[in-house]
Amino acid sequence: MAITLKINGKSETVTAAEGTPLLWVLRDHIGLTGTKFGCGVAQCGACTVHVDGAPIRSCITAHEDVEGSDIVTIEGLSGKAANVIRAAWEAIDVPQCGYCQSGQIMSAAALINENPNPSDQDIDDAMSGNICRCATYLRIRSAIKDAAKAI
Amino acid sequence: MFLEKYLPAPQDIQANAPHITNMSRRGFVATAGTFVLGVSILPACSPKTDTPTKISPAKNGMTPSMANVVTAESGPQLFIGITPDNQVSLTVHRSEMGQQAWTAVSQILADELDVDLDKVIIKQAIGHPKYGNQNTDGSTTIRNGFESMRQTGAAMRAMLIDAAASEWGVDAAALTTDMGYVVNGSKRLSYGELAEAASALPVPEAASIALKARKDWRYIGKPVASKTVPRIVRGDSLYGIDVKRPGMVYAVIAHPPVLFTKPKSINNTAALAVPGVIKTFELPAASAPAGFNPLGGIAVIASDTWAAIQGREALQVEWSESENSDYDSDDFRETLLETIRSKGEARRNRGDVYAALKSADKTISAEYYAPHLAQAPMEPPAATAEWTGDKVEIWACTQAPQGMRRTVAAACGIPEDDVTINVTWLGGGFGRKSKPDFGVEAALISRDIGKPVKVTWTREDDLKHGYAHSVSAQRFEAGMDANGKPTAFLHRTAFPPIGSTFTAGNNRPGNGEMEMGAVDNPFNIPNIRVESGQASAKIRIGWLRSVANVYHAFAVQSFAAEMAHAAGKDQKDYLLELIGAPRIEEPAKDGAVISNYGKSLDDYPLDTARLANVTKQAAKLARWGRTLPDGHGLGIATHRSFLSYVSTVIEVKVDADGTITIPGIWSVIDAGTVVNPRHVTTQLEGGTLYGISNAMFGQLTAKNGQIQQANFPDWRVMRMLESPRAMQVKIIESDAPPGGVGEPGTPPAAPALANAIFAATGQRIRQLPILGMNNQLAI
Ligand code: FES
Numbered sequence: 043m044a045i046t047l048k049i050n051g052k053s054e055t056v057t058a059a060e061g062t063p064l065l066w067v068l069r070d071h072i073g074l075t076g077t078k079f080g081c082g083v084a085q086c087g088a089c090t091v092h093v094d095g096a097p098i099r100s101c102i103t104a105h106e107d108v109e110g111s112d113i114v115t116i117e118g119l120s121g122k123a124a125n126v127i128r129a130a131w132e133a134i135d136v137p138q139c140g141y142c143q144s145g146q147i148m149s150a151a152a153l154i155n156e157n158p159n160p161s162d163q164d165i166d167d168a169m170s171g172n173i174c175r176c177a178t179y180l181r182i183r184s185a186i187k188d189a190a191k192a193i
Numbered sequence: 194m195f196l197e198k199y200l201p202a203p204q205d206i207q208a209n210a211p212h213i214t215n216m217s218r219r220g221f222v223a224t225a226g227t228f229v230l231g232v233s234i235l236p237a238c239s240p241k242t243d244t245p246t247k248i249s250p251a252k253n254g255m256t257p258s259m260a261n262v263v264t265a266e267s268g269p270q271l272f273i274g275i276t277p278d279n280q281v282s283l284t285v286h287r288s289e290m291g292q293q294a295w296t297a298v299s300q301i302l303a304d305e306l307d308v309d310l311d312k313v314i315i316k317q318a319i320g321h322p323k324y325g326n327q328n329t330d331g332s333t334t335i336r337n338g339f340e341s342m343r344q345t346g347a348a349m350r351a352m353l354i355d356a357a358a359s360e361w362g363v364d365a366a367a368l369t370t371d372m373g374y375v376v377n378g379s380k381r382l383s384y385g386e387l388a389e390a391a392s393a394l395p396v397p398e399a400a401s402i403a404l405k406a407r408k409d410w411r412y413i414g415k416p417v418a419s420k421t422v423p424r425i426v427r428g429d430s431l432y433g434i435d436v437k438r439p440g441m442v443y444a445v446i447a448h449p450p451v452l453f454t455k456p457k458s459i460n461n462t463a464a465l466a467v468p469g470v471i472k473t474f475e476l477p478a479a480s481a482p483a484g485f486n487p488l489g490g491i492a493v494i495a496s497d498t499w500a501a502i503q504g505r506e507a508l509q510v511e512w513s514e515s516e517n518s519d520y521d522s523d524d525f526r527e528t529l530l531e532t533i534r535s536k537g538e539a540r541r542n543r544g545d546v547y548a549a550l551k552s553a554d555k556t557i558s559a560e561y562y563a564p565h566l567a568q569a570p571m572e573p574p575a576a577t578a579e580w581t582g583d584k585v586e587i588w589a590c591t592q593a594p595q596g597m598r599r600t601v602a603a604a605c606g607i608p609e610d611d612v613t614i615n616v617t618w619l620g621g622g623f624g625r626k627s628k629p630d631f632g633v634e635a636a637l638i639s640r641d642i643g644k645p646v647k648v649t650w651t652r653e654d655d656l657k658h659g660y661a662h663s664v665s666a667q668r669f670e671a672g673m674d675a676n677g678k679p680t681a682f683l684h685r686t687a688f689p690p691i692g693s694t695f696t697a698g699n700n701r702p703g704n705g706e707m708e709m710g711a712v713d714n715p716f717n718i719p720n721i722r723v724e725s726g727q728a729s730a731k732i733r734i735g736w737l738r739s740v741a742n743v744y745h746a747f748a749v750q751s752f753a754a755e756m757a758h759a760a761g762k763d764q765k766d767y768l769l770e771l772i773g774a775p776r777i778e779e780p781a782k783d784g785a786v787i788s789n790y791g792k793s794l795d796d797y798p799l800d801t802a803r804l805a806n807v808t809k810q811a812a813k814l815a816r817w818g819r820t821l822p823d824g825h826g827l828g829i830a831t832h833r834s835f836l837s838y839v840s841t842v843i844e845v846k847v848d849a850d851g852t853i854t855i856p857g858i859w860s861v862i863d864a865g866t867v868v869n870p871r872h873v874t875t876q877l878e879g880g881t882l883y884g885i886s887n888a889m890f891g892q893l894t895a896k897n898g899q900i901q902q903a904n905f906p907d908w909r910v911m912r913m914l915e916s917p918r919a920m921q922v923k924i925i926e927s928d929a930p931p932g933g934v935g936e937p938g939t940p941p942a943a944p945a946l947a948n949a950i951f952a953a954t955g956q957r958i959r960q961l962p963i964l965g966m967n968n969q970l971a972i
C-alpha cells in the first residue's frame with residue numbers, strides 16, 4: 043500500500059509491505075542509509091531517528107505507524123542542538139568506525155533538546171540504549187557535556 | 194603479520210622493503226598531466242625462508258637505509274597524484290575501520306611532500322595484488338607503511354623541485370618548497386603547474402632523497418583531526434551495508450545451524466508467500482577445511498531486506514547432522530582443563546622447571562579459562578555483487594580485499610582479473626571482516642538471479658555463524674624461594690588453533706598464537722617452560738582484535754598478581770621484579786619460534802626496559818599506592834603486543850551486591866614513533882574498553898553444535914551505563930620505529946580489571962566472563 047511519509051521535511055511516497063519497519067523503508071526504499079541496522083530488535087540504537095522530536099528505534103517501528111509524523115534522520119538533523127553536538131563530536135573526534143554514531147548523535151541531540159544540562163546519570167539513562175562496539179563512550183560523554191556548555 | 198600465516202596465497206607472505214617507481218612513466222597517467230608516484234612493497238626474499246628483510250636502522254634510530262629504496266618495475270602499492278589544477282590525491286590501500294588509517298596516511302604524505310593536508314583527497318584502493326599486502330589487520334598500516342610513505346612524499350617533492358629547476362634554469366639545490374609550491378626567492382610555481390614536467394623525470398637516486406628531520410615535521414606526530422569524522426557526523430558515509438546498485442535485490446541466508454551440515458529437505462512455500470520475496474536459492478554446502486568459503490545454506494532473495502528476513506523466518510528446512518553436531522562448550526571446557534593438567538608439547542624451555550618446582554620453598558598453581566568470543570562489529574558483514582557478462586564487481590566492508598578477490602574467483606570458477614573488489618568503509622572489523630565468505634555469497638547469489646544483490650548478515654548470523662575467537666584453558670605453576678623471589682614458571686595453554694579453519698584436523702596451537710603472550714614471556718626467571726596442549730575445533734575459529742594475546746595476557750598477568758600475593762608483595766612491585774633489569778629478552782634462545790610480528794628483532798627487540806617503563810609510568814599516573822575508599826581496588830597489567838608496550842591500571846568499585854563500576858583507567862603506551870597522538874589515544878581507549886567489555890560480558894557457548902547466543906540481549910557488550918567514568922592515556926615520547934596501535938590496548942585490559950577486583954574483594958577471577966547476565970559479580 044502506498045504511504046506518504048514526511049522525512050526531513052520532504053514528502054516521500056513509498057510502497058512497502060505492511061509492517062515493514064521504518065528502518066528498511068528509509069534504507070532500502072528511500073535510500074537514506076545514514077540510519078543504520080545493528081540488531082533489528084531495539085537493543086543497539088543504531089537505527090535511532092526522531093519522530094515528532096522524540097528518539098525512536100526505527101527497526102521496530104512499522105512505517106505505516108508514523109504516517110503523518112515528522113520524521114528526522116541523521117541526514118536531516120538540524121537546529122541548535124544538532125549544531126553543538128556535531129561541533130562537539132568533531133572537536134574531540136568522538137567516532138571511530140562511525141557506524142553507531144548516527145544513532146548516538148540522534149539520541150544525544152534529543153537529550154540536549156530536552157535537557158540542556160544533563161548529569162552523568164541523565165547521560166547514562168539517555169545513551170545506554172546506543173551500543174558502540176568501538177567503545178567511544180568516554181568521548182561521547184565528554185562531547186555531550188561540551189555541547190551542553192555550548193548551547 | 195599473524196594473519197598471513199593462515200592465508201592461502203604465498204604471494205602475500207612478503208617481507209617489506211619499499212620501492213618507489215614513477216608510475217607516470219609506466220603509463221599510469223589517468224588524466225593528462227597527472228603526476229603519479231607509486232610505492233611498492235616487494236618480496237625481497239623468498240616467502241619460504243621466513244626471514245624478515247633487514248631494514249637497517251639509521252643513525253637517528255628510525256630511518257631505514259635508503260639503500261633499500263630502489264626504483265623497480267613493480268606493482269604499485271600506494272599512489273600519489275597531482276593534477277594541473279593542484280589537486281593532490283592519495284590512494285589508500287588499507288581499509289578504514291575507525292583506526293584512522295586515512296588520516297594517518299595523509300599526514301605522512303602531506304608532511305614529506307610539503308602540501309596542505311586539507312588539500313589532500315583520499316581514494317580507497319580496490320583489492321588488487323598490485324597494491325602489495327592489503328590485509329588490514331595485525332596493526333600493520335603504519336609500522337609497515339611509515340617509511341615508504343615518507344619516502345614517496347619526499348621523492349615526489351624532489352622531482353617537483355627538479356622540474357622547477359629546469360623551468361627556471363637554476364640549480365635544484367637553491368630551491369625550496371612551501372606548502373604546494375616550489376619557491377625560488379620571490380618566484381613560485383605550484384605543484385600543479387609542475388606536475389606534467391615532473392612526471393617525465395626519473396625518480397631520484399635513493400641516496401639523494403632527503404627526508405624531513407623530525408623537528409621539522411608539520412603533521413607527523415601531531416594530533417591532527419580525523420579525515421572521516423566530519424562526514425560521519427552528517428550521515429554522509431558509505432559502509433558495505435549501504436551500497437545500492439540499480440535494479441538491486443536483497444538477500445539474507447539461512448545458514449546451516451551446525452558447521453558442515455546440509456539441508457535434508459527444504460520447504461520454501463511459506464517463504465515465497467511473504468510479500469516481496471522473489472525466490473530462494475541453495476548455496477553449495479561447505480566441507481572441511483572451512484577456510485574462507487561460505488557456509489552454504491539457503492538464500493532468500495527479496496525486494497527489500499525486511500522481506501528477505503521475513504522470508505527466512507518462514508522457510509522450513511530440515512538439516513543433516515555433522516561431526517560437529519556434538520559440540521557442547523561446557524563439556525569442552527572440561528576437556529581443555531583435562532588437557533592442561535598433564536604435560537604438553539614444550540614450546541619454550543629455559544633451565545629445568547620441573548626440578549626447580551620440586552626444590553622451591555613455595556609453589557603455587559592456578560588454572561584459567563576464557564570462552565569463545567564474537568568480534569561483533571557494529572556493522573554486520575554485508576556485500577553487494579553485480580555481474581556484467583562473466584565478470585563480477587563487488588562492494589564490501591572487507592579488511593582483506595585480495596583474499597575476497599581470490600576466494601570469489603575460485604568459488605565462481607573465473608580468473609581473478611575478472612573480479613573487482615571495491616572496499617567501502619567498515620563499521621568495525623576486529624578481525625571478522627578479514628574473512629571474505631560474505632562477498633562470495635553475494636557473488637553466487639547474484640549470478641543465480643542475474644541481478645545485483647546485496648547480502649546482509651543479521652546480528653543473529655554474525656553471532657551464530659562467524660569465525661569465533663578461540664576458547665582456551667591455561668595452567669600455571671610457579672616456584673619461589675623463601676624471600677618470594679621467583680625461581681620457576683610453568684605455563685600450559687590449550688586452545689583450538691586458528692589453523693584448524695584452514696587445515697582440517699589441525700589441533701596444534703600455532704607458532705603465531707603461541708608467540709602472542711605465551712612463549713614471548715618477558716619474565717626474568719631462571720626456569721621457564723611453556724607447553725601447549727592439543728585441542729580440536731568444532732566451529733570456525735578466527736582472529737579477534739589482538740588475537741591470542743587476549744587470553745594469554747589475561748592469564749599470565751593475573752597469575753603474576755597471584756604470585757605477588759603469594760610472595761606477600763605489592764602487585765606492581767612484584768610485576769616489576771618479574772620484568773627484571775633492563776635487558777633484551779630472547780625467547781628464541783630457549784627454543785621458542787619467534788617471528789616478532791614479522792619484524793626484525795634488531796629493529797624491534799623485546800626490550801624489558803620499555804616494559805618496566807610503561808609499568809612505572811602507568812602506576813604513577815594512577816597514583817598507585819594511594820588510599821582508596823572501601824570496596825575500591827587497583828589492578829595493573831603490562832603486555833607487549835604488535836611491537837608496542839602497554840601498561841594499564843584500572844580502578845574498580847565493587848558494591849555489596851556485586852555491582853562493578855570503573856571510576857578510572859590509566860594507560861600508558863610506548864608505540865615508538867607515533868603519527869597521530871590523538872588517534873593513538875582514541876585507539877587505546879577503544880582497545881581497552883573492548884577488552885573490558887569482552888572480559889565482563891563476552892561469551893559464546895555451544896550446545897549440540899549450535900551457538901546459543903543470538904543477538905545483543907544474550908550477547909552482552911558494554912553500554913554507556915557500564916562504561917568507565919574516566920580514562921587517562923599517556924604516550925611515551927620515542928624515536929623508536931613505529932609499533933602497532935589498534936590492538937595493543939586490548940590485552941592488558943582484562944587482567945588489570947581482574948587484578949583490581951581481587952584488590953577490592955579478595956576474589957580471584959580465573960574464568961571469564963566476569964559478570965553474569967544480571968550484571969553482577971557472583972560473591
Ligand atoms: S537496529 Fe534498531 S536498535 Fe538495533
Ligand code: FES
Pocket residue numbers: 137138139140141142143173174175176177178291571620621
Ligand atoms: S564508532 Fe564504531 S561502533 Fe561506535
